[in-house]
Amino acid sequence: MELINKTIELVKEKLKGTESGHDWFHIERVWNLSLKIHEKEGGDKLVIELAALLHDIADPKFHNGDETIATKIVTEFLNHEKVDSGTIEKVIFIIENMSFKNRNDAPENLPLELKIVQDADRIDAIGAIGIARTFNFGGYKNNLMYHPDIHPKLNQTKEEYKKSNGTTINHFYEKLLLLKDLLNTETAKEIAEQRHQFMLQFLDQFYKEWNVTF
Numbered sequence: 001m002e003l004i005n006k007t008i009e010l011v012k013e014k015l016k017g018t019e020s021g022h023d024w025f026h027i028e029r030v031w032n033l034s035l036k037i038h039e040k041e042g043g044d045k046l047v048i049e050l051a052a053l054l055h056d057i058a059d060p061k062f063h064n065g066d067e068t069i070a071t072k073i074v075t076e077f078l079n080h081e082k083v084d085s086g087t088i089e090k091v092i093f094i095i096e097n098m099s100f101k102n103r104n105d106a107p108e109n110l111p112l113e114l115k116i117v118q119d120a121d122r123i124d125a126i127g128a129i130g131i132a133r134t135f136n137f138g139g140y141k142n143n144l145m146y147h148p149d150i151h152p153k154l155n156q157t158k159e160e161y162k163k164s165n166g167t168t169i170n171h172f173y174e175k176l177l178l179l180k181d182l183l184n185t186e187t188a189k190e191i192a193e194q195r196h197q198f199m200l201q202f203l204d205q206f207y208k209e210w211n212v213t214f
């Protein structure tokens with residue numbers, strides 16, 4: 001517990017003032033979701049907790065796309081706390097391979113611990129929380145909320161996804177609605193189903209209100 005508490009302190013400090021869709025509360029939700037999935041799916045609890053807590057310690061989208069900063073911070077911190085090298089390697093592997101944009105580059109036969117943390121992170125991106133986070137980030141980027149003449153860009157490459165500044169509504173089709181079918185564990189799939197349906201209901205209501213139809 002001492003290691004987990006120190007990790008929480010580090011994350012809170014590093015994410016102070018961060019955009020609210022990727023702040024400490026996001027980390028806390030992913031951590032709690034990871035533990036709930038772990039209860040049914042198993043896996044190395046310490047690796048899961050550390051990866052969940054540290055997975056967004058330096059999100060590349062807020063660091064000019066640099067995907068190496070998180071690895072450096074996590075490695076330095078865990079070495080300082082005298083965590084064994086095997087655990088550090090597993091945590092780093094999860095952090096480097098769990099993101100949506102890197103899904104086509106991830107190796108096959110992913111470890112259970114990665115599947116669990118990845119599922120937890122993806123679940124937090126859908127449902128009511130997912131909708132709130134998406135509009136918050138769209139506002140942060142000053143993106144349009146919706147434009148009927150701007151259509152979603154499906155099957156984007158990693159580079160296209162990173163540079164995308166499309167509308168917030170398009171992001172549902174480019175990512176959020178895809179996540180349910182990308183989940184790894186049966187536990188996560190059960191949790192995600194209701195959240196997915198809630199997003200579909202939201203979009204239906206959004207279009208009715210946008211087009212003033214009843």
